[in-house]
Amino acid sequence: MKVRLVVNGTPHELNLDTRTSLLDALREHLHLTGTKKGCDHGQCGACTVLVDGVRINSCLTLAVMHEGDRVTTIEGLGTPERLHPMQAAFVRHDGYQCGYCTPGQICSAIAVLDEINEGIPSHVTERLDGAPELSADELRERMTGNVCRCGAYSNIVDAISEIAGSRA
Amino acid sequence: MKFDTPATTNPIDRLKVVGQPLDRIDGPLKTTGTAPYAYERHDVVADPAYGHVVGAAIAKGRIQRMDLAAARHAPGVLAIVTAANAGTLDKGSFNTARLLGGPDIEHYHQAVALVVAESFEQARAAAELVRIDYAPEPGSFNLRAAAGSATLPHENDITGPAETHVGDFTEAFARAPVTLDETYTTPDHSHAMMEPHATLAQWDGDRLTVWTSNQMIAWANADLAKTLGLPKEKVRVVSPFIGGGFGGKLFLRADVLLAALGARAAGRPVKVALQRPLIANNTTHRPATIQRIRLGAERDGTITAIAHESLSGDLKGGGPETAVNQTRLLYAGRNRMTAMRLAVLDLPEGNAMRAPGEAPGMMALEIAMDEMAEKLGLDPVEFRIRNDTQVDPENPQRPFSSRPFIECLRLGAERFGWSARSPRPGQRREGQWLIGMAMAAAFRNNLLMKSGARVRLDKAGRVTVETDMTDIGTGSYTIIAQTAAETMGVPMEQVVVRLGDSEFPVSAGSGGQFGANNATSGVYAACVKLREEVARRLGFNSREAEFSDGEVRVGNRTIALGAAAAEGEIVAEDFIEYGDLDKTHQQSTFGAHFVEVAVDRATGEARIRRMLAVCAAGRILNPKSARSQVIGAMTMGAGAALMEELAVDTRRGFFVNHDLAGYEVPVHADVPHQEVIFLDETDPFSSPMKAKGVGELGICGVGAAVANAIYSATGVRIRDYPITLDKYLDRLPDVA
Numbered sequence: 001m002k003v004r005l006v007v008n009g010t011p012h013e014l015n016l017d018t019r020t021s022l023l024d025a026l027r028e029h030l031h032l033t034g035t036k037k038g039c040d041h042g043q044c045g046a047c048t049v050l051v052d053g054v055r056i057n058s059c060l061t062l063a064v065m066h067e068g069d070r071v072t073t074i075e076g077l078g079t080p081e082r083l084h085p086m087q088a089a090f091v092r093h094d095g096y097q098c099g100y101c102t103p104g105q106i107c108s109a110i111a112v113l114d115e116i117n118e119g120i121p122s123h124v125t126e127r128l129d130g131a132p133e134l135s136a137d138e139l140r141e142r143m144t145g146n147v148c149r150c151g152a153y154s155n156i157v158d159a160i161s162e163i164a165g166s167r168a
Numbered sequence: 169m170k171f172d173t174p175a176t177t178n179p180i181d182r183l184k185v186v187g188q189p190l191d192r193i194d195g196p197l198k199t200t201g202t203a204p205y206a207y208e209r210h211d212v213v214a215d216p217a218y219g220h221v222v223g224a225a226i227a228k229g230r231i232q233r234m235d236l237a238a239a240r241h242a243p244g245v246l247a248i249v250t251a252a253n254a255g256t257l258d259k260g261s262f263n264t265a266r267l268l269g270g271p272d273i274e275h276y277h278q279a280v281a282l283v284v285a286e287s288f289e290q291a292r293a294a295a296e297l298v299r300i301d302y303a304p305e306p307g308s309f310n311l312r313a314a315a316g317s318a319t320l321p322h323e324n325d326i327t328g329p330a331e332t333h334v335g336d337f338t339e340a341f342a343r344a345p346v347t348l349d350e351t352y353t354t355p356d357h358s359h360a361m362m363e364p365h366a367t368l369a370q371w372d373g374d375r376l377t378v379w380t381s382n383q384m385i386a387w388a389n390a391d392l393a394k395t396l397g398l399p400k401e402k403v404r405v406v407s408p409f410i411g412g413g414f415g416g417k418l419f420l421r422a423d424v425l426l427a428a429l430g431a432r433a434a435g436r437p438v439k440v441a442l443q444r445p446l447i448a449n450n451t452t453h454r455p456a457t458i459q460r461i462r463l464g465a466e467r468d469g470t471i472t473a474i475a476h477e478s479l480s481g482d483l484k485g486g487g488p489e490t491a492v493n494q495t496r497l498l499y500a501g502r503n504r505m506t507a508m509r510l511a512v513l514d515l516p517e518g519n520a521m522r523a524p525g526e527a528p529g530m531m532a533l534e535i536a537m538d539e540m541a542e543k544l545g546l547d548p549v550e551f552r553i554r555n556d557t558q559v560d561p562e563n564p565q566r567p568f569s570s571r572p573f574i575e576c577l578r579l580g581a582e583r584f585g586w587s588a589r590s591p592r593p594g595q596r597r598e599g600q601w602l603i604g605m606a607m608a609a610a611f612r613n614n615l616l617m618k619s620g621a622r623v624r625l626d627k628a629g630r631v632t633v634e635t636d637m638t639d640i641g642t643g644s645y646t647i648i649a650q651t652a653a654e655t656m657g658v659p660m661e662q663v664v665v666r667l668g669d670s671e672f673p674v675s676a677g678s679g680g681q682f683g684a685n686n687a688t689s690g691v692y693a694a695c696v697k698l699r700e701e702v703a704r705r706l707g708f709n710s711r712e713a714e715f716s717d718g719e720v721r722v723g724n725r726t727i728a729l730g731a732a733a734a735e736g737e738i739v740a741e742d743f744i745e746y747g748d749l750d751k752t753h754q755q756s757t758f759g760a761h762f763v764e765v766a767v768d769r770a771t772g773e774a775r776i777r778r779m780l781a782v783c784a785a786g787r788i789l790n791p792k793s794a795r796s797q798v799i800g801a802m803t804m805g806a807g808a809a810l811m812e813e814l815a816v817d818t819r820r821g822f823f824v825n826h827d828l829a830g831y832e833v834p835v836h837a838d839v840p841h842q843e844v845i846f847l848d849e850t851d852p853f854s855s856p857m858k859a860k861g862v863g864e865l866g867i868c869g870v871g872a873a874v875a876n877a878i879y880s881a882t883g884v885r886i887r888d889y890p891i892t893l894d895k896y897l898d899r900l901p902d903v904a
Contacts, residue, residue, distance in 0.1 A: 024288055028287075028288065033201065033204070034200065038411075039827065039828045043444070075202075077200075078200055079202075080196035083199065087196075088199075090199045091191050091195035094793060096199065097643075098363065098412040100411030145835075147362065147835055149361050149362050149412050149833060150362075152799070154799050154841050156836070157836070
């Protein structure tokens with residue numbers, strides 16, 4: 001089945017099996033392997049990408065459901081020579097170890113700051129009648145769908161906090 | 169280079185590059201998603217077919233009939249590999265169960281077929297069509313029930329002796345005025361690394377290349393060749409990036425073998441990633457333990473009797489979880505004994521997971537020490553200090569090479585605010601929260617392993633390092649580059665590091681926290697050889713030549729390093745090997761964990777609020793990446809304390825919660841800011857680098873520190889991990 005995706009600003013027309021997940025469309029068909037497959041069941045967050053600016057687990061959605069959607073993957077944020085500020089912060093704070101959950105963490109981190117900025121509350125937001133705080137607890141709660149078995153969490157939160165602070 | 173006398177001053181001691189907290193050199197690749205992992209090698213193979221693994225649906229028994237007809241005729245299917253058509257296969261020397269089962273089944277989810285198709289979706293759909301009739305047999309799946317049949321494990325260098333006896337434990341324990349005799353249990357754990365075991369295999373005639381995810385290239389190379397009946401030289405193993413291992417990728421596993429067999433059957437390259445729901449049962453895990461600890465002490469806190477016994481299980485032919493070994497070395501005591509027992513279980517294969525032995529052993533021992541301190545009316549830090557030993561307690565002639573254990577304890581207590589702790593549990597409250605503070609020791613041995621490397625110098629003065637060492641998230645790329653930069657006197661930008669390829673010299677590999685010290689020592693040895701050749705070519709005496717700032721200097725003469733390679737690249741290869749400094753001296757790493765928890769007084773929910781580790785592990789090669797190793801280990805230890813448990817179905821014989829939804833690991837919300845302090849030390853007995861391992865030290869003891877903190881908060885002592893709230897909810901202090 002034909003589907004058109006705009007990935008990192010580039011339009012693609014793909015002919016895909018209807019069973020192909022958005023994740024596999026990216027990894028196996030567009031060879032954008034920065035988005036990772038950790039579980040294929042929406043349990044780990046390694047496959048997090050931004051679809052029209054909103055983060056989703058790309059393993060839990062079929063590619064053919066995204067006709068015309070704008071998808072941003074880790075490759076669309078920066079390159080080794082020109083890192084996105086969030087990518088650079090992860091390097092500075094050593095917010096990764098094996099690197100396999102890292103693209104998902106970074107995509108989520110960028111979306112989390114947007115969500116807080118838009119006033120979307122989380123489970124730990126104290127008051128629903130004001131803007132959520134940019135606290136470490138808010139970041140930890142919102143990042144919890146992204147598992148890091150190496151246990152870089154403390155450094156990841158430091159990296160995100162630095163970027164959040166520079167945006168504030 | 170043979171290292172058989174303690175290190176003196178050498179080029180590493182300059183510490184211009186080594187010891188600096190540099191950002192990792194692989195960071196830009198990993199954070200941009202451009203580091204290539206095994207399943208992603210579109211750069212080396214254009215059009216691989218896809219393999220999907222079928223796992224056995226019984227724990228023990230036989231396949232009576234396998235009906236492949238529907239699967240074979242499904243769209244896109246290219247081949248189906250089973251034991252019946254794979255030809256004669258041997259078994260790897262590191263494997264307990266065969267990687268391709270059938271007709272006999274040795275454990276649940278043992279691979280029994282690989283379906284190869286044009287696409288992932290086709291392979292997955294066809295695999296669902298494989299029909300298998302099994303004849304199950306009864307098995308042994310319950311460790312406690314199997315205790316009576318347990319035997320002494322086979323002894324080897326890794327497990328150590330099955331039993332040890334020093335002095336007369338029984339008599340000393342009977343005479344001790346203060347005693348403790350308790351039993352602790354730890355469950356089966358899953359490595360649960362983020363990247364599934366994955367392999368891309370390609371045949372070129374009778375030569376096989378696998379791009380895979382493996383911690384020990386030489387072991388994988390040898391075991392893949394052995395299993396397939398090929399000479400090792402015909403097999404190439406490539407693994408430059410590994411999405412986590414923790415011991416789960418030490419060995420050849422089913423993905424590698426099945427990709428190779430699938431590629432042979434399909435006549436084209438095949439890639440296979442173990443499906444996440446298969447991993448817990450198909451691969452290895454950390455075995456559960458039942459541990460009994462007895463301590464006897466004088467009233468002043470001097471331990472006079474110490475005994476640690478551990479029972480674990482494994483498949484026939486497997487080994488024990490060596491949970492008693494740290495107890496032979498950590499504390500003084502004239503009368504001591506340890507014992508391990510091994511029961512045959514028909515559960516999946518048990519094997520190494522981060523700090524095998526010490527991780528579960530310290531989870532038990534360090535609760536026991538907390539309990540004993542309370543019985544003695546002693547501060548837990550002081551109790552440990554009183555029982556420090558600077559020599560091997562079993563052999564007092566044998567000193568530790570370095571043991572600043574007391575310094576770790578004292579510094580940790582000071583930095584954590586230990587003096588604010590109440591010695592009585594359940595005393596401190598903040599609103600709904602019961603607050604507890606506790607500590608535990610950290611201990612893990614330092615292992616010496618032969619390790620090789622090759623270094624190349626080109627005329628631009630660029631140094632390229634090649635070794636089959638792996639980087640599983642540990643920072644190997646960076647510390648190896650730091651070692652080469654320091655030794656050759658060049659900036660980091662002039663060093664290229666190439667890892668994880670069986671065409672490179674064999675290294676220590678990644679495991680047992682032995683990778684950093686040994687692999688960098690091997691690189692140092694090769695660089696020393698390169699320096700000698702550079703000096704020779706430039707007409708310098710190599711002992712006088714000074715290598716710095718990209719130049720070689722003797723007296724007033726200065727020549728650019730690259731000039732030595734003006735006529736062509738210079739290649740030097742060497743390895744580090746060791747004498748008996750680890751026999752004459754006990755080499756270990758030490759630390760102290762401090763933890764503060766809050767337990768909700770109504771719901772029992774436990775939250776870790778603060779964590780501090782103070783570590784002594786010789787020279788810290790890169791404080792930034794070493795700290796990450798420790799916080800990662802603290803996180804995994806927190807998981808073991810609070811949530812991690814493979815639930816055993818003791819009727820059907822498998823781990824029930826075999827995915828990342830059911831097997832809970834720590835997530836962002838579980839982990840507070842973590843503090844790590846490294847003592848400033850070097851250990852000249854360990855290697856020319858004077859470093860020791862740190863990647864496993866951080867997990868040893870931290871689980872007990874969390875357990876002790878929950879006791880401190882609630883007054884409820886739980887000795888069965890994980891410490892989930894159902895185990896203490898009904899015993900929480902009354903809500904006022």
